[in-house]
Amino acid sequence: MTQRTVFNKPYIEMKPLGDSAVIVQFGTEISSIVHNKVKALTIMLAQHSFTGFIECVPAFASVTVFYNPFIVQRTYGSGESKSPFQIVCFMMEKLVKQVVEEKEEKPHIVEIPVCYGGEYGPDLQFVADENQLSKEEVIEIHSGGEYLVYMIGFAPGFPYLGGLSRKIATPRRSTPRLSIPVGSVGIAGNQTGIYPIATPGGWQLIGRTPLKLFQPEKNPPSLLAAGDVVKFVPIMVDEYENYQETT
Amino acid sequence: MSIKVIRPGLLASIQDLGRYGFQKYGIIVSGAMDSFSLRIANLLVGNQEGEAAIEVTMMGTSLQFEKDSLIAITGGDLSPVIEGKKVPLWKPVLVKKGSILQFTACRSGCRAYMAVFGGYDIPEVMNSRSTYLRGTIGGYEGRALQANDVLLFKKNEQAHDLVNHLKKEWKDKSFHTVDWYVPADQVLNKQEILVIKGAEFERFSSESKTTFFDEEFQITPQSDRMGYRLSGSELQLNEPFELLSEAVAEGTIQVPQDGNPIILLADRQTTGGYPRIAQIATVDLPAIAQLKPGEKIRFKEITLEEAEQLYLMREQNIEAIKTGLLLKQRSL
Secondary structure (H helix, E strand, C coil), X not given: CEXXXXXXXXXXXXXXXXXXXXXXXXXXXXXXHHHHHHXXXXXXXXXXXXXXXXXXXXXXXXXXXXXCHHHHHXXXXXXXXXXXXXXXXXXXXXXXXXXXXXXXXXXXXXXXXXXXXXXXXXXXXXXXXXXXXXXXXXXXXXXXXXXXXEEECCCCCCEEEECCCHHHCECCCCCCEEEECCCEEEEEECEEEECCCCEEECCEEEEECCCCCECCCCCCCECCCCCCEEEEEECCHHHHHCCCCCC | CEEEEEECCCEEEEECCCCCCCHHHCCCCCCCCCHHHHHHHHXXXXXXXXXXXXXXXXXXXXXXXXXXXXXXXXXXXXXXXXCCEECCCCCEEEECCCCEEEECCCCXXXXXXXXXXXXXXXXXXXXXXXXXXXXXXXXXXXXCCCCCCEEEECCXXXXXXXXXXXXXXXXXXXXXXXXXXXXCHHHHCCCEEEEEECCCHHHECXXXXXXXXXXXXXXXXXXXXXXXXXXXXXXXXXXXXXXCCEECCCCEEECCCCCCCEEECCCCCCEECCCEEEEECHHHHHHHHCCCCXXXXXXXXXXXXXXXXXXXXXXXXXXXXXXXHHHHHHCC
């Protein structure tokens, strides 16, 4: 897909999130088409930021642009009666139009080793039973898929992943666990995810990864970013225990 | 140069203007709840406005100065005293070595900021010295201050003119200050909070839309640096709907299913999926930060343009304070 087609028939709505942020919304549903637009604007903002730009936060269907209204006004407001919000909206419209034909970059693929079942995946049997599959079939289906990182949110480094096979979709636990260990890989409904920090939660845990998703000492501090593609790779218990992070 | 924590009190932590640039990785912003007071505290001692300061919550904190130190305390009036004598707020104050500063009672407001000349020598994590308490990163070892913590000051290249000036008239007092101050009452003492309608405002029932602006809401005890939970009339949607998670901001007022609004504050999560009924104007965030559980607030609607104008005026006001402080120093 070329980036021109990304914005060809745009549904773009810009709305204020208070006096210091604009939400640029590309749709109202979770889809890879909408996601490509989110990704394209995020990449463009990284390349063509503006004076007063603070940061942007990509989500399922929108990119929120945070800015300092005082600096924006001082830099771009002379001789015009536009407000900081209008100035930033105008710049975002221009940015979206500036996109010329470029082959879309190949997604960054991140392989995540997972030790499935046993003490690391206490709910694997439940997920198998729920879907009338064997444990091995669940592992095969889960590790056979490619998962798009739609956004990072909820907790540092926590990815919202799309692409779970309906064959292994499983409802959340009726009683959430008080603490889910770091690195746990779980299923909740038709979502799958990885817990970057220990937190309470109701997901069905099928395995655990030795990789650290939240790396505060690194830049970026998150293993994953919106737009990445995740592949799960099954590993054995001893591989998990002896896992040395390669950087 | 350093200070030692004698008692941490209810909650004291190192904060600056926040950790920006990493929200796309789920890293919360943190930073001072009342950024106006933090900025002024720094300017009063001659620092850059975004230096880290100690954010003291309500009461109980006591600190001992191990060297003569130029400090400024701003924000809420938490009755700071040295040797039983009240230390004035919104002024630069020279404190004598060995003195113990105690925040004794919450007279008005909720949070005070103490800046020191030069700033605290705290390593930056992701470009910020703010403490992210739940994430245990930043600030002093990623946590709230505890008894016996020793906070070093950054080395100063040259002595502050004000220090020399104050030392001349010092005599035997445990602290000494100037005869002027920065006024901040209009910024902090407010119970009517200015808001802009939120993205989902129109999805609330007409009764709830009226209620939101007509009735008072009380800040509940389940309120902290992450957010303030409010109680009052429950706010209802016209019909339930699914909102895709997206970014939230400081001052976003979201309404979960139970109908009780939550104001998201410094330690808010980066994204959320609850309907947003309103957004607090940036100029009123310091006032919110100074309100305590049990206190009541009322929301007043303004337009986005009005909020922007107020924002620009506030920044011009801070620029004027900066200039004024420079002139004060030059005239010493």
